[in-house]
Amino acid sequence: MMNGKIAIVTGGSKGYGAGIAEVLKEAGAEVWITGRDATALNATAARLGVHTVVADVGRPADWDRLFADVLGRAGRLDILVNNAGGGVKIAPMSEQTDEAIAEIVAANLTGQLFGCRRAAKVMGAQRAGIIINISSVCARYAWPGWGPYSAAKAGLAQFGHCLYTELRAAGVRVTTLTPSWGATDFLNAADIHGHPAGDAEIRKQTMQPREMGQLVLDLCNLPAHLVVPDLTVQPLVQQIEPM
Secondary structure (H helix, E strand, C coil): CCCCCEEEECCCCCHHHHHHHHHHHHCCCEEEEEECCHHHHHHHHHHHCCEEEECCCCCHHHHHHHHHHHHHHHCCCCEEEECCCCCCCCCCHHHCCHHHHHHHHHHHHHHHHHHHHHHHHHHHHHCCEEEEEECCHHHCCCCCCCHHHHHHHHHHHHHHHHHHHHHHHHCEEEEEEEECCECCCHHHHCCCCCCHHHCHHHHCCCECHHHHHHHHHHHHCCCCCCCCCEEEECCCCCCCCCC
């Protein structure tokens, strides 16, 4: 299904990123994963049989190194999955710091724009490819303490819509994929305690990494003349009653 396809998955050392990379690799794609933790990244790469570039999506120079490696070896790019992101600090605005806000925006919005800028050039010239940006239901709904993260993810979703209009005529597809609760390390990384999604039994009923991978594969396997601009997926166990 993916034989000969070249894919980049950011944030690929664990969680959704690892699940996406695993499924794409099994389908026949040649996959590069990125992350900031070289130890975790290399361990996942060894398990999956994929390429790695240690990179922080918020650093343009890291994107340049990644694209140089991919294009130098493969000569093209067919799939970019902007999966990297994180809550960084979930807290009321009065308790946020300027540094945390800047890190949230870099991890969830600016970094993805850096990657899309480079991918748009490559895929536009190829007149083929798909970019999948992983957003969050926080882009659509409001909960206290989630303001900066929600704003960044909402910006990513709107950016994806604009990019779709720019690349459509070149045959390049852009999808904004919007998940909610998932079996990832998000809560621990953001130091969130007592959240329902952290319960072991509930966690089993949320989106699993390989399930996310299968969803990404299905989007990539659509006929080249078809695209799903927006897709929201959430577990039945989650009841959403926000503002």
